[in-house]
Amino acid sequence: MKDIEKIVGMDPGELEAEALKAAGEKDCTGKAGAEGLIDALGRAEALMTEETETVRRRWLAPIAVAAGLALVAGIGLRWQQGAPKDSFTDPEQAYAQVEMAFSKIGDGLKRGSEAMEKTAEIIQKPIEIINN
Amino acid sequence: MKRFALIIAAAVLSLSAIAQDGKSIYNKYSNEEGVSAVYISPAMFRLIGKIPEIKTEENGVDLSPIIRSLTGMYIISTSNPKVREKIHDEASRFVKSKKYELLMEAKDNGEAMNMYTIGNDKIINGFVFLAKDGEETSFICFDGNIDRKQFEDTVSSLTK
Numbered sequence: 417m418k419d420i421e422k423i424v425g426m427d428p429g430e431l432e433a434e435a436l437k438a439a440g441e442k443d444c445t446g447k448a449g450a451e452g453l454i455d456a457l458g459r460a461e462a463l464m465t466e467e468t469e470t471v472r473r474r475w476l477a478p479i480a481v482a483a484g485l486a487l488v489a490g491i492g493l494r495w496q497q498g499a500p501k502d503s504f505t506d507p508e509q510a511y512a513q514v515e516m517a518f519s520k521i522g523d524g525l526k527r528g529s530e531a532m533e534k535t536a537e538i539i540q541k542p543i544e545i546i547n548n
Numbered sequence: 549m550k551r552f553a554l555i556i557a558a559a560v561l562s563l564s565a566i567a568q569d570g571k572s573i574y575n576k577y578s579n580e581e582g583v584s585a586v587y588i589s590p591a592m593f594r595l596i597g598k599i600p601e602i603k604t605e606e607n608g609v610d611l612s613p614i615i616r617s618l619t620g621m622y623i624i625s626t627s628n629p630k631v632r633e634k635i636h637d638e639a640s641r642f643v644k645s646k647k648y649e650l651l652m653e654a655k656d657n658g659e660a661m662n663m664y665t666i667g668n669d670k671i672i673n674g675f676v677f678l679a680k681d682g683e684e685t686s687f688i689c690f691d692g693n694i695d696r697k698q699f700e701d702t703v704s705s706l707t708k
Binding site: 499500501502503504507508510511513514515517518519520521522523524525526527528529531 | 571574575578585586587588589591592595596598599611614615618621622623652653654655656661663677679686688690702703704706707
């Protein structure tokens with residue numbers, strides 16, 4: 417029997433010849449011959465499928481290892497970061513900071529509203545001209 | 549094929565574990581030169597919530613209902629040109645990856661301000677404020693279970 421590498425390297429013609437040869441080792445005539453040929457071709461196909469599967473597994477293994485390592489690294493990094501330390505121990509100081517943050521948010525909102533009002537005025541002018 | 553899909557899923561999960569959030573941005577930049585950073589923990593918010601009356605000094609807006617529903621706050625502001633753009637880019641990536649919804653965007657003469665929220669129609673689970681103001685970049689991020697209507701009413705009162 418041929419080894420897998422040789423069978424994989426064969427073109428379809430060579431494969432058929434090899435299958436015929438293998439069948440000839442038994443009985444190559446009539447119904448038994450045809451069955452032998454089908455059997456030999458089946459075996460060759462099975463070997464090729466097995467080889468393809470082996471090649472796929474060979475590629476899959478390093479990808480799986482890399483993905484696993486990335487997963488561990490991700491979890492590790494996340495765990496290492498931990499919770500930051502509170503910036504204040506006094507709740508009133510912390511509150512003052514929260515108040516400042518909200519005041520900043522309010523300022524931002526105010527600017528946004530002013531920009532919207534400006535836009536509304538710009539839109540309103542042509543409407544007034546059209547209406548008059 | 550099933551196994552391959554599992555591997556891809558594991559890789560995506562690991563990448564999302566590394567992905568940015570408020571905490572990771574804070575941890576990354578809080579020690580940089582010229583960066584002022586504040587973190588207020590859930591425990592501190594519980595303490596603040598026990599202060600009987602909390603009103604803003606400027607316009608007397610009562611922040612206590614919102615403060616009581618907050619579980620953590622990260623504030624970063626910097627004028628350091630080396631990190632300003634980085635913070636802005638990372639915060640933008642973070643809101644995009646976590647599918648925050650844009651609440652408001654205002655741009656004027658190179659200045660930009662964006663507000664994002666995550667949650668549903670009734671509750672806000674996360675809020676991000678990102679502003680590029682002249683030479684300063686500010687990033688404010690907080691989490692909690694905040695009543696959306698209450699939050700919007702309070703913030704709009706602050707503008708008056």
